Amino acid sequence: MKHEREQMSIVIVGHVDHGKSTVIGRLLADTGSLPKGKLEQVQQHCARNAKPFEYAFLLDALKDEQAQGITIDTARCFFKTEKRNYIIIDAPGHIEFLKNMITGAARAEAALLVIDAKEGIQENSRRHGFMLSLLGIDQVVVLVNKMDLVGYERRVFEEVVNEYRDFLSQINVEPLAFVPISAREGANLASRSEEMPWYGGPCVLEIIDGLKKEKNREEQPFRLPVQDIYKFTEANDDRRIVAGTVETGKVKAGDAVIFLPSMKRAVVQTIEGFNEPTKTEVGAGYAAGVTLSPQIYIKPGEIMCRAGEPLPVVGTAFRAHLFWLGRHPMVAGKKYKLKLATQRATVYLKQIERVLDAAELTVDAQKDRIERHDVADCILQTVKPIAYDLSRDIAATGRFVIVDNYEIAGGGIITGSITDTDYIRAHVSEREVAWEKSNILPEQRASRFGQRPKFIVITGSADTLQGNVAKALEEKLFRDGHYVYYLSIANLLHGLFDAESTRDGDEREENIRRLGELARIFTDAGMIFITDISRLDAYEIDILKALNQPNEILVIDLDEYARSGDAAGGGSEMLLKRIEKLLYQQDILWDYSI
């Protein structure tokens, strides 16, 4: 393809009415980037409504926004210089629209922060500066606007610069430059102004053209958060493709990879694509797909990494720097949904270390909740282990958002890992202390039934085989005179638990927890309790085992059985016999029962 122009996105932030829209309108006009129709449209609109034309109106494309006179949402516009094309993201300055400001800023590679020279530094001048640093934007240019209103006086400019530089240094932000401008008059925007001979620095456009593109992420360790596993069978396609976007690093066909948090390993067999020449390598930024050998079962959300490179942390707790946007404050004990790269997990606010007022930088160490627009240092706890990096090591897998009641209500960056505190085990020991014991001892039940209780889980990767084997096992043991009960996950969802209560958590995780708790009850009653769950991983087996304590669990993996060679010639009848024999060997079933 022909010579291609570079593109860069820049967000413009600052307090309400400090002149962001005028800066953009002026940049568009002065670089000749306005589509013809647009200017006429806005001028006609002004004429119809009998108001003087202003550059800011160019951006106010929406009717209700014009009525309010403030930017409510981020809008994108385009302009070009000789060097490259720019997308300018106009972020609203009003506190109420902080979530829109964050949406706009999170997409940008650099930021222009506008401060009104006359009005000086305001609450959102500080808040936005802080949010930029949290969002990881390190190229910040401060524009001191409306210099025409203060007679282009050097002293006013320097006062703003000194005060704001002090503030930024407290949050470790070092701006690239401070520029005195008047957007309305076009001073120091596209060209240097004669009104301010005391300013020797470059104009805004020159600074913008000097901004640097993002660093090369291919040098970092390989991270591919798995979005999905595809098996489209149409047109006899038999590929099983692990799909996701490479965040950092690169991977080649033949590389040994490891998936976290499951710790499963495989080798990359092929790099897949459509309508492109076959690739043997794929690197940071690309939406990729790979096939694996052997075909292991992994879930969406896991992070694919390269063996031999530094791996993410796997754990259930981490320290974070978090900002909150939700209508309801974030509180301890409430269940939230965490989204980190492609992982989804149930998360709790474990501990608040301090809450910061992002505008004033005042610290509250006593607060027990994180309110809207607060920033907090806190510890978050997930129910099951997740994989993550520290934000300073790898940004893409070191940041997250929190969902509360369907909405993204907060976000943050991970600042530290915390040694795993075992959530489930703590729960089980509490439960066992609280358990109201029956007058009948487990030994009495065992001798009555001629068996010891056992929780049997049939797993595997087939669709219906596990259920069929589980039911056949129940039938066989029943016919042989044992006390046995089969329960399917499906039976839990209509009655004992309603489907509603799982809606905002991880459904599978919740169902496994329920089965584990039920197993504890059935085995306490002396039964052999059988269920089937497809594709159990080691962690889930651990959960079931812990929840079923103090009783025993037996997990039968039909995939392993099929691979073992014992399956040859026997069919499922043979399998059932082997299970029953095993139960005798383990002293679960007793020979002398009559």
Next chain:
Amino acid sequence: MNQLEKLESQSIYILREAYREFKHLCMLWSIGKDSTVLLWLARKAFFGHVPFPLVHIDTSFKIPEMITYRDRLAREWNLKMIVGANRQAIEAKETFPDGRVDRIACCRSLKAEALKRTLSGEWPRLRYNHQTQQYEPDPYQEAYTGVIVGVRADEEGSRSKERYFSPRDRENEWDVGDQPPELWNQFKTDFAPGTHIRIHPLLDWTELNIWEYIQKENIPVTSLYFDRGDGKRYRSLGCYPCTKPVESTARNVAEIIEELKSGKFANIAERSGREQDREDGGTLETLRRDGYM
């Protein structure tokens, strides 16, 4: 990575997120260049397959070549093709071309209303049967909760404020003032019963990007976009009574790209051939709130 590769990668990420998160997912296909690029991106995202249905709203006033082209690609790419329409209004001739209502009311009825009722499953959907090569009533009546749409931020004012994942309430309405935050490729994928999400994978693309991508990938587009000898071509496709061709002698994709870059269209808005935009005060906001694409 060049700019087109970045755009492609981001769009694929969004499509895969949508497919992962929404059980009742569909993609709107207007037959135009944008939604055809979107369809192509879906084939890229899913390695040659398109795992969700494509929905087309037929106003009965579409340029006939558009329908022929739609059914040809449906066959060749083995698409799950769904067609919906406001049959009542069309049969009663309550339309602008029939002289009974104005342009905005016609768009609202034949497009916005038809779309709303087709997505919700209230009105019958027709599905392309690949065996008989006919459209037949679709037994599937579920409401779609995720709807993939090919709008671009550079098209006009209101679209520049869209999110990648944008919620719509029960009445299909868009609350511009209260949109969810969207950061670090985390989108709104959780939604209350009765609401649905519009998904916009092409938001960051420009008209020029679209044509450059069509050229790079060699994507088939309808010949209506090219001058076929009379010095006219369509720049944007719609219903024939309300969409005018522009004066242009661009005969192929390369010439269109040249025209957009340096030629006569470099500074003229793409939808300037659409009459309904003008009647809506220069923005599509009124129609957009009603669910117009």
